[in-house]
Amino acid sequence: MLKLLLFSIEPETDDFLQQKLKYLFEKGTCMDFSANRRLLNESAACWMTLVQELESSGFSIPDFSKTPSGKPFCKGNPVYFSVSHTDGLGAVLICDVPCGIDIEPIRHWNPKSRHRFDCLDACADDTLCTREWTRREAAAKMDDQPLASILKKESLDGYFFSLQWQNAWISGCRKE
Amino acid sequence: MNEVIEILSDFTETAPENINGDSRLVEDLGLTSLDLLDVITAFEDRFDLQISDDDIKDLHTVGDAWTYIQENA
Numbered sequence: 001m002l003k004l005l006l007f008s009i010e011p012e013t014d015d016f017l018q019q020k021l022k023y024l025f026e027k028g029t030c031m032d033f034s035a036n037r038r039l040l041n042e043s044a045a046c047w048m049t050l051v052q053e054l055e056s057s058g059f060s061i062p063d064f065s066k067t068p069s070g071k072p073f074c075k076g077n078p079v080y081f082s083v084s085h086t087d088g089l090g091a092v093l094i095c096d097v098p099c100g101i102d103i104e105p106i107r108h109w110n111p112k113s114r115h116r117f118d119c120l121d122a123c124a125d126d127t128l129c130t131r132e133w134t135r136r137e138a139a140a141k142m143d144d145q146p147l148a149s150i151l152k153k154e155s156l157d158g159y160f161f162s163l164q165w166q167n168a169w170i171s172g173c174r175k176e
Numbered sequence: 177m178n179e180v181i182e183i184l185s186d187f188t189e190t191a192p193e194n195i196n197g198d199s200r201l202v203e204d205l206g207l208t209s210l211d212l213l214d215v216i217t218a219f220e221d222r223f224d225l226q227i228s229d230d231d232i233k234d235l236h237t238v239g240d241a242w243t244y245i246q247e248n249a
Binding site: 107152 | 194199203204205206208210214216217220221233
């Protein structure tokens with residue numbers, strides 16, 4: 001089972017955002033609370049999508065927790081998930097094995113940053129370099145590893161997909 | 177720490193007066209992992225130091241970054 005949900009995230013009114021946060025708190029989610037309103041809104045939108053999808057798929061809402069490194073997961077692992085958001089776009093991946101997802105706007109790469117992330121032929125231009133970054137971030141999230149651990153790895157383990165959507169790259173992966 | 181805050185303000189939508197040592201780079205300032213790479217590069221250029229990939233994972237807050245810079249620049 002692999003479900004990918006992509007959605008635009010609109011700014012919410014204060015009242016509606018507060019209602020969402022209250023609902024998510026009652027559901028026992030462990031979303032990060034941010035002082036940055038845009039981030040808070042985007043994070044809430046992702047968690048709402050996740051919770052509603054789990055409910056509509058027949059899962060009872062699981063107990064959520066976090067690993068020591070901060071990765072959220074369902075206690076007992078009845079289902080695996082990963083969320084990502086950026087600049088008004090959100091992505092949720094739900095799977096029956098460990099998975100990871102990342103979304104990043106396609107951007108101009110600072111040459112020095114690009115040199116640091118010099119991954120073989122995958123970084124021929126800004127677009128491909130951004131795609132490769134999202135693949136690696138997704139893999140790091142799947143394995144609950146710091147990104148640094150896979151920055152320069154020549155090959156990544158797992159099944160991967162990448163797609164371009166609204167000037168962003170989205171990459172996801174699942175365990176083999 | 178003001179120089180660190182100025183750099184972070186340039187990379188984010190956050191005014192300098194709203195950034196302090198406790199501000200979290202990702203959760204509060206909204207840096208993506210990719211933004212973080214550019215911020216690290218900016219720190220290296222500004223403070224003339226090298227930040228290893230392994231050390232990046234320990235930089236969670238503005239205060240962490242400032243402490244690292246003070247100890248390694």
